[in-house]
Amino acid sequence: MMEHALGVKLAFDYRWTTHMPLALLALFGCQLAGDLLAEQFGIPIPGPVIGMMLMLAYLVVTGGVSESMQTIASPLLRHMSLLFIPAGSGILLYLELIKDEWLPIAVAITVSTLVTLLVSASVMRLGLSDRDTEQRGP
């Protein structure tokens, strides 16, 4: 047992372990690298998505999600909704645009949601039934 400075008893002294800063560096490093790659090379993929792909590669190479990474990422992922509010509230500046174009916007949202549901489900069902008959075949 270690006695923490604040009097908390710890089974192991985590103060000087490097797992957490390493996970932080990986996460923020991927974000930075994604932004830099998108900017410098004009890749037509958003920087944060390039960062996500880099992060995915990092996870595959390092053999999975460490406990520290999980600790850092889960509040970010669970409460991502909070992070949409600052940019999303900018809709305030475009109320005129929505008033002028509510019909194309509403139709596009409704039609594309319906068509996308049906196309994705149908392709999936077709693919699954092909595979199932293959497995059942002689």
Place this chain on the structure above:
Amino acid sequence: MVNDNLAAHPQLAALVQNAAWSVPLTVAFYLVALWLFRRAKQSPLVNPVLLGMAGVMTTLHLTDTPYEDYFNGSQALHFLLGTATVALAIPLHQQLQHLRRTALPLVLSVGAGSLTAALSTLFCISWLGGSELTMRSLAAKSTTTPVAMAIAEQLEGLPALAAVAVIITGILGAIFGLGILRLTGIVDPRAQGIALGIAAHGIGTARALQVSHALGAYAGLGMGLSALFTALLVPPVWYLLGPYLVTG
């Protein structure tokens, strides 16, 4: 715009307009919105993002605070949105373990679905005389909010409009998605789940998880893969088709 409520209290107005208020204000409204969402038994209609935005926008309006001041003050939260987008790799990594079993149908379904979402959105807006700005903003509106906002920014559209359209898409898909699929005779939970994830992202996935774990797992996979596909597909699709849609 003069506001009577606060004109009588200049000190209060000055306080709310201080940049340091942006973050606590946002978190407080998010907290209230989350509480209401839970009270409504997590109904997709009571969306925490839309409610939180409504609270912030109402406050900005009542205190005559320019949106730019609020946004500058909330840069810390906005920066973390990029970090959270990178962190989406973690659930995606976990979902990819499922991929081996049904890889080909999944990839085909996600590819077809993501492309359909972008094309049908662009054609509808173009057909009904919507502006180029609206097309740039909504091209990626079926995918998860952070990715759709990042793509809108990349295409020089409006990330805020993208966020609102994404959320409305998700609400529609979550409420009517399963009913529509059943009506058309699609009952396989794998097909239902993947379709909900592709067409209605996180909100559809949350709905799928309320039904069953299997449905939720496929929805999560659909959401994660379609975020990747949409980010790869939509910018080139827009650069290729955009000029025709705008003039035509």
